[in-house]
Amino acid sequence: MCKYTFYYSLCLILFTTACSSRRNLVYFSDLGKKTVDTGMAVNNIEPKIQPNDVLSISINTLSSESNNLFTLNSGYTNKMGFAEREGYRVSKEGFVRLPVVGEIDVKGQTIDQAQQTIARRLNSYVKDPLVNIQFLNFRVTVIGEVNHPSTFTVNNEKINLLEALGMAGDMTVYGKRENVLLIRETDGKRLMTRVNLNEKDVLNSPYFYLKQNDIVYVEPDKEKASEYSPNNRLMPLIVATISAIAVLGTALLGR
Incomplete structure (x- = not known):
């Protein structure tokens, strides 16, 4: 019985690993390799002075x-x-x-x-x-699944999403490039929107260029987030215990 339990546990681990979703790690992946895309940067809007600047x-x-x-x-x-x-x-x-x-x-x-x-x-x-x-206060903050999350001061008052991510050491492999959250406050109102960096259309988005005090949050994918879920913290221990018992039982039965 223990022998079958061991094989069942092994198959379960392999199945779980194989079913992990594959992430698209390529920026603007919908842009073909031989495609030349040109156009005016219509979204390059100069930042405007706000209260408390x-x-x-x-x-x-x-x-x-x-x-x-x-x-x-x-x-x-x-x-x-x-x-x-x-x-x-x-x-x-x-x-x-x-x-x-x-x-x-x-x-x-x-x-x-x-x-x-x-x-x-x-x-x-x-x-x-x-x-x-x-x-003097043109700053942007990049947090979440990036290599060096921090708040950065921008001297020339012009920065886009890619440049901000580059300053933060780029996304990790767990960062959801298709679902980057931008938080912006203007005239006392808070705007929260999501942009997809897998699509080239983001270059024409009004949120591609950042404004002072913008916050960029890179969300982790489901697999990374589940590692820190309280409901899943004991799962690796349970699987390892079952596997250890199965191996021990198989060794005892084989004598």
Whole structure:
């Protein structure tokens, strides 16, 4: 009887292993090897300034005194001795407050638009001001089934899904490329959507290019998730125990 139990257990293990679903690990797998696909990047939309963003605003004029008057210090040293960058935080109403000038509405504007808006206000005080603005809080977070999950600061305010995954060391073999979750907050509203990186159409998706504070979550496949399920943690131990008993019984019967 034990002999048959051993063979039954062995067949069960082999059957379970063989029935594991195969993952499609190829990005844009629906793009043929000989296919050349060209088109305009219609989804490359510039990020817009939102409440609570932190902006670096530098103002250059013909007068060094005016430069110091309108611009905050570019940096300071904190109590720990590390240099940090200080910027202008956008209020919940979408305003930044500049020295002398006062509040300026920049909510929903691109960097170029905000630079022009501030320059127009400064024209009443100085001649031909040059305004340069950068995001100080343009960060994206990549978590889940990637090799190096983390939060990354983006200096050029432009990053797409593939670049973010590359910064995180790419997905592991357990990552579901067909079901990547993107979490985005805009104007106090949270958007959650899923994208399929096995399909080339994702290149034209409005979610291919990321915005500040986006979170990318790579979900594990069912086999990986089941390893951590409380209901399945004892299964390997049970199977191993049955197999050990079967081997021992077979050895005893064979004497």
